[in-house]
Amino acid sequence: AQSVSQHNHHVILSEAASLELGCNYSYGGTVNLFWYVQYPGQHLQLLLKYFSGDPLVKGIKGFEAEFIKSKFSFNLRKPSVQWSDTAEYFCAGRGRNSGYALNFGKGTSLLVTP
Amino acid sequence: DVKVTQSSRYLVKRTGEKVFLECVQDMDHENMFWYRQDPGLGLRLIYFSYDVKMKEKGDIPEGYSVSREKKERFSLILESASTNQTSMYLCASSFSGLAYEQYFGPGTRLTVT
Secondary structure, three states: OOOEEEOOOEEEEEOOOOEEEOEEEOOOOOOOEEEEEEOOOOOOEEEEEEOOOOOEEEOHHHOEEEEEHHHOEEEEEEOOOOHHHOEEEEEEEEOOOOOOOEEEOOOEEEEEEO | OOOEEEOOOEEEEOOOOOEEEEEEEOOOOOEEEEEEEEOOOEEEEEEEEEEOOEEEEOOOOOOEEEEEEEOOEEEEEEOOOOHHHOEEEEEEEEOOOOOOOOEEOOOEEEEEO
């Protein structure tokens, strides 16, 4: 099971800037890590997930994340953000209980300005 | 497309009232979850269910109970609502197993006055 922490709570970027949101996890057995996004007024949806294999994971809408075991990190990246990427982003790790619930970070609010 | 629906988007209740929040999923998922989302705190697990009539407490179960009588439906009950239960409540569901992600409903914004 992993608990996760997100470094940045509020990020403001201009369109076309590169994005990197930090997420660190605590070691706890099998690693299952996720990034979810919540656009204004919409439900949480999965961006990408890591279970094993290639540490560079590609998700929807041009997002990717890199699992770096030595740094206990799973940072989310996008080379060029758009105004439509304005949203709240949550990193999550598999919880400790048997129900496969997720432990979520506190979230990062991203505002992309035109 | 997986669909997780919640009975209300917005709800206003008075202190001491009994409140029912309902969640329905249409993908035959074994697992269902109730989370609470508060600014600066992220999502916190209240309860989850891994089968009909089976439930386990999450991280913040105090003041809440749940019911799962049918596989597709998972209800969250606030026995006696209090102002500190004003929050956004999110339901989620998934297949059983580590490989499966959770699908979320749109949320219910509950205000207790």
